[in-house]
Amino acid sequence: MAEDLDNIDAFEAKETSHKLPIGWLVLFWGLILWGVYYFVTYSPAISGWTQEKAYQESIKK
Amino acid sequence: MNDYQYDNQTVKGFVVSSVFWGVVGIVIGLLISIQMWRPEFNFAPFFTFGRLRTVHTNSLAFGLGVGAIFGLSYYILMRLTKRPLLFPKLARIQLYLFNIGIAAAAVTLFMGMTQSLEYAELEWPLDIAIVILWVMFAVNVFGTIIKRKEEQMYISLWYIIATVIAVAVLYIINNLSIPVGPFKSYHLFAGVNSANVEWWYGHNAVGFVFTTPILAMFYYFLPKSTGIPIFSHRLSIISFWSLVFAYLWTGAHHLVYTPLPDWIQTLGIVFTIFLIAPSWGSVVNGYYTVGSDWDKMNTQYLTKFFIMGITFYGLQTVQGPTQGLRVVSQLIHYTDWVPGHVHMGTMGWVTMTTAASIYYVIPKIYHTEIYSIKVANIHFWLVLIGQLIFSITMWITGIQQGALWKAVNDDGSLKYSFVETLTKNYPFWQLRTVGGLIFTVGMLFFIYNIYMTIRRGSLAEAKA
Numbered sequence: 023m024a025e026d027l028d029n030i031d032a033f034e035a036k037e038t039s040h041k042l043p044i045g046w047l048v049l050f051w052g053l054i055l056w057g058v059y060y061f062v063t064y065s066p067a068i069s070g071w072t073q074e075k076a077y078q079e080s081i082k083k
Numbered sequence: 084m085n086d087y088q089y090d091n092q093t094v095k096g097f098v099v100s101s102v103f104w105g106v107v108g109i110v111i112g113l114l115i116s117i118q119m120w121r122p123e124f125n126f127a128p129f130f131t132f133g134r135l136r137t138v139h140t141n142s143l144a145f146g147l148g149v150g151a152i153f154g155l156s157y158y159i160l161m162r163l164t165k166r167p168l169l170f171p172k173l174a175r176i177q178l179y180l181f182n183i184g185i186a187a188a189a190v191t192l193f194m195g196m197t198q199s200l201e202y203a204e205l206e207w208p209l210d211i212a213i214v215i216l217w218v219m220f221a222v223n224v225f226g227t228i229i230k231r232k233e234e235q236m237y238i239s240l241w242y243i244i245a246t247v248i249a250v251a252v253l254y255i256i257n258n259l260s261i262p263v264g265p266f267k268s269y270h271l272f273a274g275v276n277s278a279n280v281e282w283w284y285g286h287n288a289v290g291f292v293f294t295t296p297i298l299a300m301f302y303y304f305l306p307k308s309t310g311i312p313i314f315s316h317r318l319s320i321i322s323f324w325s326l327v328f329a330y331l332w333t334g335a336h337h338l339v340y341t342p343l344p345d346w347i348q349t350l351g352i353v354f355t356i357f358l359i360a361p362s363w364g365s366v367v368n369g370y371y372t373v374g375s376d377w378d379k380m381n382t383q384y385l386t387k388f389f390i391m392g393i394t395f396y397g398l399q400t401v402q403g404p405t406q407g408l409r410v411v412s413q414l415i416h417y418t419d420w421v422p423g424h425v426h427m428g429t430m431g432w433v434t435m436t437t438a439a440s441i442y443y444v445i446p447k448i449y450h451t452e453i454y455s456i457k458v459a460n461i462h463f464w465l466v467l468i469g470q471l472i473f474s475i476t477m478w479i480t481g482i483q484q485g486a487l488w489k490a491v492n493d494d495g496s497l498k499y500s501f502v503e504t505l506t507k508n509y510p511f512w513q514l515r516t517v518g519g520l521i522f523t524v525g526m527l528f529f530i531y532n533i534y535m536t537i538r539r540g541s542l543a544e545a546k547a
């Protein structure tokens with residue numbers, strides 16, 4: 023019996039093939055921005071934050 | 084045409100082997116889940132928790148997972164490149180070597196041989212065999228793609244390529260070790276470096292065994308079984324490149340609050356959180372695809388497997404990144420929350436999607452229909468319920484455990500002893516075994532269905 027070969031058109035929708043949902047784009051760029059903020063805030067060499075200091079802080083009452 | 088016939092035999096061989104190792108792994112999973120609340124179920128020395136746990140993870144990740152990946156990747160590859168495998172005989176040898184390798188792996192783990200690196204327990208002679216196995220796979224994948232008859236490369240092929248390259252790099256680097264005998268070696272890296280390399284590997288085992296090849300299946304078999312093309316090719320491609328780029332930086336989230344330098348942890352967390360976007364790219368794409376005709380959920384029985392699978396993938400890829408955050412990690416790390424996370428991914432996403440793909444492939448290979456859609460539906464609901472019980476009980480007890488560990492008296496001493504916090508797990512561990520049993524029964528329905536389909540197909544072939 024012959025195999026049914028795949029037709030690439032059956033996999034990719036035509037009208038919507040270039041669409042990027044706006045909500046997803048916001049997520050994508052938002053997370054990159056958040057990453058820059060987080061890296062700056064929690065890098066000892068940039069902000070001076072360290073795990074050790076944060077710990078000492080947390081047990082001081 | 085004969086070539087195709089031959090290649091299908093290899094695909095079938097891998098699929099059946101994968102299901103076989105899956106059964107072994109799941110039965111052992113049940114046993115270790117009982118051992119955690121009934122120590123009498125440890126039978127020294129071979130059937131103790133410490134040894135069986137590694138047999139469980141290895142036979143499921145490498146037997147069920149990689150076996151299905153080999154077989155289904157070949158199936159997808161031949162059809163998307165519109166040609167037989169370039170080296171069908173090599174693929175056949177690979178099938179035999181694969182089964183010998185997994186069997187040998189299980190034996191050495193039962194004997195207690197281990198490199199003491201999670202998911203990289205196998206000792207160096209087996210590592211070499213696995214690298215050879217992987218090279219065989221790589222040669223066929225790249226050879227067939229280079230000689231392809233369809234110029235355009237569909238997204239599934241990209242995910243398969245990423246799997247082949249990433250696993251090779253990760254596996255070789257993390258297994259670099261100095262042998263001191265035929266069955267014993269020491270990691271080339273020491274201390275913090277060893278931990279860092281190990282979790283770079285460990286997390287990407289999740290990324291390139293439990294994610295990218297499963298996405299290759301998802302993107303291929305969803306349009307095939309529903310007849311609906313994928314919503315957006317651009318979204319597929321952008322998600323693909325950002326996923327493979329980001330994944331490789333995230334291993335440090337397994338080492339939060341360890342001696343690993345603070346900045347490496349922070350960098351790892353940044354990429355970890357970013358991973359939500361490329362992961363959800365595939366989730367959104369899947370939803371929008373079926374969204375053009377939600378009726379398919381009722382009219383085509385495989386649709387719900389894929390949609391439920393991608394939903395658990397979506398939940399997993401929000402939960403996972405959240406676990407990487409320092410404030411969450413300090414509560415749930417080392418607790419039973421983590422096995423809850425693990426099994427939502429492995430049972431709800433990996434096994435669900437793989438089983439659906441096998442449901443699609445087996446009848447196609449035998450030129451027949453699935454034996455029973457009703458049995459498939461029973462399978463679906465049982466594994467879903469079993470998995471939910473497993474995950475939810477572990478999340479609850481994990482949070483409780485973390486909170487009890489952190490509770491301190493006014494003078495700073497711990498409120499609860501370790502044993503007190505441990506005993507609180509028992510009811511949840513018992514419930515987990517119940518969930519595991521339900522899941523196992525579901526998988527038995529699956530195997531019965533596949534077996535009957537194969538039988539019917541072979542009978543028809545014999546008659547023809």
Ligand code: HEM
Nearest residue numbers: 109112113115116140143421422425429430434519522523
């Ligand atoms: C009946 C089904 C299953 C049961 C009862 C079960 C049970 C267990 C148990 C008790 C553990 C040890 C948890 C601990 O150390 O606290 C475990 C770990 C694990 N299981 Fe399963 N399992 C099942 C199915 C699966 C499947 C289908 C997969 C993969 C495809 C899988 C992959 C894993 C992995 C990767 C780990 C290691 C998790 C970690 O280190 O955090 N399991 N399982």
Ligand code: HEM
Nearest residue numbers: 289293336355358399400403404406407416421425428429
């Ligand atoms: C964006 C995707 C994901 C991220 C960022 C992520 C993150 C994490 C984190 C932070 C941990 C460590 C928890 C701890 O020990 O404190 C973890 C553990 C784990 N995750 Fe995920 N996860 C993701 C997706 C997945 C998927 C799809 C699976 C597939 C089944 C999976 C399987 C596992 C396993 C097996 C472990 C246990 C590792 C161990 O042995 O300790 N994860 N994940």
